[in-house]
Amino acid sequence: MIRSEEGCRALRERRSVRRFRPEQIPEEDLRTILRVAADGPNARNLQRFHFTVVRDAALLDHMAELIRRQMLESGGEQAETASRPGYSPLHHAPTVVFVTGDLKSSFHVHTDCGIAAGLIVAAATELGVASCVTASSLFMFRGPEGEELRRRLAIPEGYQCVCTVALGYLDGELPPRPEKKDGVITWLG
Ligand SMILES: Cc1cc2nc3c(=O)[nH]c(=O)nc-3n(C[C@H](O)[C@H](O)[C@H](O)COP(=O)(O)O)c2cc1C
Numbered sequence: 028m029i030r031s032e033e034g035c036r037a038l039r040e041r042r043s044v045r046r047f048r049p050e051q052i053p054e055e056d057l058r059t060i061l062r063v064a065a066d067g068p069n070a071r072n073l074q075r076f077h078f079t080v081v082r083d084a085a086l087l088d089h090m091a092e093l094i095r096r097q098m099l100e101s102g103g104e105q106a107e108t109a110s111r112p113g114y115s116p117l118h119h120a121p122t123v124v125f126v127t128g129d130l131k132s133s134f135h136v137h138t139d140c141g142i143a144a145g146l147i148v149a150a151a152t153e154l155g156v157a158s159c160v161t162a163s164s165l166f167m168f169r170g171p172e173g174e175e176l177r178r179r180l181a182i183p184e185g186y187q188c189v190c191t192v193a194l195g196y197l198d199g200e201l202p203p204r205p206e207k208k209d210g211v212i213t214w215l216g
Contacts, residue, residue, distance in 0.1 A: 036150050042202045045118040045156035047195035052122060056154045057194070061124070063150035064143040070135035076143050078127040079180045083208055090176065091117040097166035105163065116163045120193030125164070127186040140189035147192045150154060157197040164191040 038089065061078055081087055094116040098109035108114060117123055126144050128136040144160050151158045165188055167176060182188070 038149060041148070041152045043159040044197050044202065044206065046198040047118060047120045047193070049121060049197045050196060052156050052194060052196065054146055055093065056156060057122060060147055060150040060154065060156070060194070064146040067142055067195045069139040069142065070133065072104045075129040075132055075136045076140050077127045077183050077186055078143070079127065079182060081123045081125070081180070082121065084121070087117055087123055091115050093170055093172055093176070094164055094167045097170045097177050098163060101166065105166070108135060108163070115162060117191070118159055118193050120195045122157070122194040124192045124194065125180060125182070125188055126190050126192065127182050127188045129185055130189070131185060135190060144192055151194055156194055159190050159193045161193055164188065
């Protein structure tokens with residue numbers, strides 16, 4: 028086992044990034060990131076998750092617009108977010124990974140997918156790649172184009188999207204650390 032204080036510091040200093048440079052991350056790095064997630068812990072090692080990588084800028088723009096439209100139609104808080112000038116739900120990231128799972132098979136699959144998304148973020152951080160987990164992307168599957176997009180993304184039959192992870196290189200400064208609550212850890216002994 029390698030002990031890496033530096034790796035832990037990088038993880039603590041990680042921030043969700045919403046401004047990406049247009050340049051693509053190397054395919055080799057992306058393969059490493061996805062391998063880390065695919066090899067991660069999951070209930071009974073059944074690996075009932077799937078990762079779909081989208082790097083086609085035109086398709087990402089199309090999907091971002093569909094998500095934005097569905098958010099606007101939903102009303103409430105999400106509509107308010109979507110109506111902010113310049114808002115783009117996938118943050119113009121050059122790579123987006125859709126994390127999907129066979130959610131009907133077991134409630135553990137949600138956990139498996141969450142861990143997988145976390146590992147994608149952690150591995151990306153180790154490789155100097157910025158990331159943002161996004162759940163607003165789920166709006167994409169609500170609209171009339173949802174089923175067609177599922178097919179286009181080759182999401183396995185019966186699988187549902189849990190979240191997406193936007194990946195790319197940070198554009199500008201790292202966002203400030205948001206306030207984090209104390210008291211989320213209890214020690215006994
Ligand atoms: C399940 C989940 C869903 C999220 N959904 C979104 C989202 O739709 N859009 C977004 O910009 N950020 C999203 N985030 C990122 C969070 O807003 C972010 O992690 C949180 O504000 C803490 O900031 P930090 O990651 O910089 O520590 C999501 C994060 C998680 C784990």
